[in-house]
Amino acid sequence: MxxxxxxxxxxxxxxxxxxxxxxxxxxxxxxxxxxxxxxxxxxxxxxxxxxxxxxxxxxxxxxxxxxxxxxxxxxxxxxxxxxxxxxxxxxxxxxxxxxxxxxxxxxxxxxxxxxxxxxxxxxxxxxxxxxxxxxxxxxxxxxxxxxxxxxxxxxxxxxxxxxxxxxxxxxxxxxxxxxxxxxxxxxxxxxxxxxHLTESPYSRVPKYTYDQLTKGVYCRNCYTFISTPLVCSSCGEVEDHTTAIIRHTHEFNLLFPDDKITTKVIWEWCGQFMAKKTIHSVLSKSFKVNGYGKSRFFTIDRP
Ligand SMILES: [Zn+2]
Structure with missing residues (x-):
């Protein structure tokens, strides 16, 4: 067991x-x-x-x-x-x-x-x-x-x-x-x-800032950056927009846990090529919605 x-x-x-x-x-x-x-x-x-x-x-x-x-x-x-x-x-x-x-x-x-x-x-x-x-x-x-x-x-x-x-x-x-x-x-x-401690206090992650990082969607299989339609030119992996957006939202949240998740933020993070409407719809369905209108943001429930 x-x-x-x-x-x-x-x-x-x-x-x-x-x-x-x-x-x-x-x-x-x-x-x-x-x-x-x-x-x-x-x-x-x-x-x-x-x-x-x-x-x-x-x-x-x-x-x-x-x-x-x-x-x-x-x-x-x-x-x-x-x-x-x-x-x-x-x-x-x-x-x-x-x-x-x-x-x-x-x-x-x-x-x-x-x-x-x-x-x-x-x-x-x-x-x-x-x-x-x-x-x-x-x-x-x-x-x-x-x-x-x-x-x-x-x-x-x-x-x-x-x-x-x-x-x-x-x-x-x-x-x-x-x-x-x-x-x-x-x-x-x-x-x-x-x-059990959930995270080792001795992890060795280098310092990084948002500006340093390349924005975009990358292949879940071989990590090559891809654009729409989400087909990897390197390994042929196909992914739909929903799972790609969810995956990269989790990634963003892991790298920047203190930053608010908004449609604009994830649109930018994913390289600005997907329709904001699509991103908004995926975020609304997949995560907890907080606030209204321009101040709307999303939160990920922790298990
Ligand atoms: Zn690939």
Whole structure:
């Protein structure tokens, strides 16, 4: 049973929008691409769990941010089952890596953060949090390499590391081990869910202003800017005006949460080529209408 689905963080959504509407610096762009890649790997892992492990044997909590003693930490994926917590740190590395004296490097000799140490840090903080919640069970941490193109030279013989070639076997063995969840699993999961912070306070979004950003409608599939009719010249994706307007209104609201949403604002944001009448009609049907006449604006209900 999935208690918390993975969703794109606002950080990732904002960076994706900025990458389309702005020229990010190289470091910002790399950071964004890494987040995107990490997210993709985590989604793949979620699917694998769903596919391989019977629903009734675990409670899955995906993508959690916690704080304990002013330290924030993130859990990629967690399964609660029979007073045991399976903690997964998921890495979507591809290409060749190597280890030398406990340090991890890419094939171009760039040192990266040691993922095992990252896992240990998360484990330590999670244990501390669980202790506060009165959990007396077992925590089993694993480092998962999801990408079949990943290879690690000088890999240590460590049962906590699951390589792509071991992943299916690992899932099979895990699914055989797990039994039906019990009421204390459910209680613990509920407690964990309550403590989740919705956004990590350490997100790294660059500063931006409205004027810096390119206005227009872009393809939902490949992010190429398009004009009416809404057919992407790059990938052929077709979208109707209503969904495009709604999508870009959400985007505008995410980037500029303090700005009022009006017909004129969204018309400008979408590149000024759609009829204001169309935009007005879509906004009126899709969002909450406030005020009258010229001072009319729209608000998006938060879930
Ligand atoms: Zn496209």
């Amino acid at each position: 999935i208690l918390k689905q993975r969703t794109k963080s606002n950080e990732l959504k904002i960076l994706r929008a900025l990458d389309t509407r702005l020229k990010l610096l190289e470091t910002e762009k790399n950071y964004y691409l890494n987040l995107e890649k990490g997210f993709k790997g985590e989604v793949e892992f979620d699917l694998l769990i769903e596919k391989s492990i019977p629903n009734e044997t675990n409670i899955a909590i995906n993508d959690f941010v916690y704080e304990i003693n002013n330290t924030v930490f993130q859990v990629d994926s967690l399964l609660v089952s029979n007073n045991t917590i399976y903690l997964f740190e998921v890495k979507n590395f591809d290409g060749d890596y190597y280890i030398e004296k406990d340090r991890w490097y890419t094939s171009s000799d760039t040192e990266i953060k040691n993922p095992l140490q990252q896992l240990q840090r998360t484990e330590t903080l999670l244990r501390r949090l669980l202790k506060e919640l009165g959990f007396g069970g077992i925590v089993k941490p694993y480092l998962i390499f999801i990408n079949p193109e990943f290879h690690l030279y000088n890999a240590p013989r460590n049962s906590q590391i699951i390589f792509p070639t071991q992943l299916n076997r690992f899932m099979y063995e895990l699914s055989n081990k797990l039994m039906k969840t019990n009421s204390s699993d459910r209680k613990l999961s509920e407690k964990l869910l309550v403590l």
